[in-house]
Amino acid sequence: MLKVERWICRMTKLELKNISKIFDIKGRRGKEPPLKVQALEDICLRIEEREFVVLMGASGSGKSTLLRIVAGLEEQTKGQVLLDGRPADRLAPGQRNLSFVFQEYALYPQRTAFENMAFPLLNLGVKKERAREMVMETAGLLGIEYLLNRRPKQMSWGQRQRIALGRAVCRRPGILLLDEPLSGADEALRRELIPVLKELHRNLDLTCLYVTHNQQEADALGDRILYLEEGKLA
Numbered sequence: 001m002l003k004v005e006r007w008i009c010r011m012t013k014l015e016l017k018n019i020s021k022i023f024d025i026k027g028r029r030g031k032e033p034p035l036k037v038q039a040l041e042d043i044c045l046r047i048e049e050r051e052f053v054v055l056m057g058a059s060g061s062g063k064s065t066l067l068r069i070v071a072g073l074e075e076q077t078k079g080q081v082l083l084d085g086r087p088a089d090r091l092a093p094g095q096r097n098l099s100f101v102f103q104e105y106a107l108y109p110q111r112t113a114f115e116n117m118a119f120p121l122l123n124l125g126v127k128k129e130r131a132r133e134m135v136m137e138t139a140g141l142l143g144i145e146y147l148l149n150r151r152p153k154q155m156s157w158g159q160r161q162r163i164a165l166g167r168a169v170c171r172r173p174g175i176l177l178l179d180e181p182l183s184g185a186d187e188a189l190r191r192e193l194i195p196v197l198k199e200l201h202r203n204l205d206l207t208c209l210y211v212t213h214n215q216q217e218a219d220a221l222g223d224r225i226l227y228l229e230e231g232k233l234a
Contacts, residue, residue: 012049012083012097012174012207014070019043019079021065021231039065040231043079052201052208054222056215061228063211067177070209071100083175094124098175099168103183105160107152107167114139114148117167124171138170141203142196158189162196169200176201178210182217194220 020041024034040062047053057063068074070081072093081088088096107116114135121131139145144162152160161181168176178197182190198221201208212218218225227234 013085014045014047014175014207014209015082015085016043016045016066016070017080017082019066019069019081020077021062021069021074022077038231040069040076043231043233045226045233047207047209049207050201050205052206052210052221052223054210054212054218054225055228056212056218056225057228058213062231063228064179066228067100067179067209067211070175071098071177072096073100096175097173098177099171099173101165101168101176101178101181103180105152105157105164107160107163109152112149112151113144113155113163113166116152116163117148117170120167120171134170134172135166138166141169141200142166157184158193161185161193165196165200169204169206172204173206175207175209178208180212181210182212182214190214190217197221 020043021039023037023039025037026034043066045053055063055066065074069076072088072091076089083096083098107113108119111119117135117138118131121134122128126134135148136145139148142162142165144159144166147155147159147163152163155163161184165181182193185193194217200206201221208221210217210221
């Protein structure tokens with residue numbers, strides 16, 4: 001059981017209104033007109049504070065594109081992203097009170113685990129001593145204190161993903177976006193990490209949007225499970 005003493009997250013509600021995304025795929029050598037590909041079509045979704053919503057679908061159904069739009073890493077063709085009822089479309093990713101855990105851990109290979117976790121805090125202007133406190137508290141929650149002086153190449157895949165998860169929650173986001181974070185895990189590691197995700201969600205009062213194609217993960221984690229089919233919510 002994770003022990004939480006001073007942890008308070010700023011809870012956030014997420015609402016998507018009529019989100020659509022069309023990609024223009026350039027023709028060969030620029031001579032052919034661009035091909036328009038509809039990745040998302042008229043997505044309407046509301047996620048309440050503390051809710052854990054799982055988004056499932058086949059490869060190419062638009063799951064990752066939807067997460068990137070919520071994060072501000074991709075711009076929708078039409079529609080609106082609302083955070084706590086306020087439009088967020090003009091906010092940069094760092095202003096959206098959310099964190100993103102990618103399919104691959106995306107750690108800086110030359111930095112230690114501690115430096116990887118502290119970097120986004122320092123980048124936001126958190127003072128060094130406070131950043132250290134937040135990293136150590138997060139490491140305690142995840143039981144990864146023993147990894148803090150290691151670099152990614154000195155860790156297993158599961159250890160690196162724990163560091164990536166710690167980095168994401170270290171800044172105390174209101175919303176945690178997770179794009180197939182366990183896709184590289186074997187069955188034993190998946191059984192080990194699912195309870196970690198559940199406890200983080202429960203004890204940190206996080207609002208979570210989790211993308212996966214694994215039914216076991218969805219059943220174990222989700223308050224609700226939604227399905228994307230060819231860019232539409234089924």
